Amino acid sequence: MIHxxxxxxxxxxxxxxxxxxxxxxxxxxxxxITFTIVVLFLKFFVFNKxxxxxxxxxxxxxxxxxxxxxxxxxxxxxxxEYKRLIDSANNEASKIIDEARVEAAKILKEIExxxxxxxxxxxxxxxxxxxxxxxxxxxxxxKENAKLVSxxxxxxxxxxxxxxxxxxxxxSALR
Amino acid sequence: xxxxxxxxxAQYLADSLMISKSDKxxxxxxxxxxxxxxxxxxxxxxxxxxxxxxxxxxxxYQIVYIKSSRDLSKNEKDNIHNKLKAYFNTDLLEIIxxxxxxxxGGIIIESPTESLxxxxxxxxxxxxxxxxxx
Numbered sequence: 001m002i003h004x005x006x007x008x009x010x011x012x013x014x015x016x017x018x019x020x021x022x023x024x025x026x027x028x029x030x031x032x033i034t035f036t037i038v039v040l041f042l043k044f045f046v047f048n049k050x051x052x053x054x055x056x057x058x059x060x061x062x063x064x065x066x067x068x069x070x071x072x073x074x075x076x077x078x079x080x081e082y083k084r085l086i087d088s089a090n091n092e093a094s095k096i097i098d099e100a101r102v103e104a105a106k107i108l109k110e111i112e113x114x115x116x117x118x119x120x121x122x123x124x125x126x127x128x129x130x131x132x133x134x135x136x137x138x139x140x141x142x143k144e145n146a147k148l149v150s151x152x153x154x155x156x157x158x159x160x161x162x163x164x165x166x167x168x169x170x171x172s173a174l175r
Numbered sequence: 176x177x178x179x180x181x182x183x184x185a186q187y188l189a190d191s192l193m194i195s196k197s198d199k200x201x202x203x204x205x206x207x208x209x210x211x212x213x214x215x216x217x218x219x220x221x222x223x224x225x226x227x228x229x230x231x232x233x234x235x236y237q238i239v240y241i242k243s244s245r246d247l248s249k250n251e252k253d254n255i256h257n258k259l260k261a262y263f264n265t266d267l268l269e270i271i272x273x274x275x276x277x278x279x280g281g282i283i284i285e286s287p288t289e290s291l292x293x294x295x296x297x298x299x300x301x302x303x304x305x306x307x308x309x
Contacts, residue, residue, distance in 0.1 A: 146306040150299050157279055157295055166244065166280045170251060173282060173293030174258045 181218055184209060185225030192226075193234045224287070231287040236267040242275045242283040244294070259284070 179187075184206070191202055210216050230236040239259060241247075247255070252272065260268050263286070275283075279295035 142306065146303040149306070150303045153302075154279060154296070154299055157299075161244075161280050161295075163245065167251065169281045169293070169295065170243070170247075171254075173291075174255065 179209075181215065181222055182225060185222055186229050188222075189226050189229035189233060193230065193236065227287040234267065235263065235265040236269075237263045237265055237286055238269045238271065240271050240273060240283075240285040242273045242278060242285070242294070244274070244276050244278040244280050246274060247272060255282075 188202060188206060192199075206222070210219060210222070215222075227238045230238065237259070241255060252270070256268065256270060259270065260266065277296055279299070281294040281297075283294055283297075284291040
């Protein structure tokens with residue numbers, strides 16, 4: 001409607017000055033004021049709110065990004081800490097395993113040594129016992145043998161002994 | 176009252192027998208009483224041994240035991256008597272003969288101061304001992 005009205009007025013002022021360019025000053029001013037009002041209206045009632053929302057959103061996004069970055073940093077840091085802890089735990093575990101292996105080898109060696117010593121001692125004692133038993137048996141055998149020989153000899157001498165022989169023995173003793 | 180020792184009693188009895196020539200029956204009675212009173216009945220053999228010892232040491236009175244495997248003949252006994260008289264250099268010699276068939280042969284001479292074993296059994300025992308030590 002304003003445009004129609006302006007166009008009508010421009011047709012009427014066609015003849016002189018600026019009118020020669022088809023520009024109606026009144027209409028232009030009127031449009032300028034209208035435009036300014038519209039702009040101010042938009043500025044105060046629309047754009048400010050709009051930009052405020054945009055700014056808030058922008059701040060939220062920025063804050064979100066910062067949070068995300070912080071989270072990422074924390075995550076990275078946590079990952080690094082986790083890795084460090086895992087490495088440390090691995091190292092500690094390896095160390096413990098190595099120590100356990102060394103200790104186990106040491107204990108095994110000690111057990112082997114003890115078992116060897118014990119078995120050697122048992123063998124030695126058994127050998128000594130056997131030797132002792134053999135010696136004892138030999139001694140007993142000798143003793144029995146001597147007794148037997150003595151007994152047999154005594155019997156033979158008794159059979160062979162007579163007064164004459166005995167007399168000679170006594171005379172021999174008294175010399 | 177102090178109890179006299181066996182040794183002193185033996186010495187007293189030896190002296191009594193040799194010097195005072197006391198009555199033997201009376202000495203035997205006294206000895207028996209002493210043994211009984213002092214509860215030393217079991218020491219009779221040791222007392223006799225001690226008397227023999229004092230008689231031998233102090234008076235050269237030898238009481239010798241001779242063990243043999245058989246009864247010795249008179250000649251053998253005389254021979255032994257003479258040999259021992261010469262050996263101990265004494266006329267105071269009393270020999271008591273015993274028979275022990277375990278000796279097989281030979282004799283054992285036991286004086287109060289020494290013992291000499293010339294028996295066949297002793298030689299056999301020595302043989303057994305020596306063969307055990309090999």
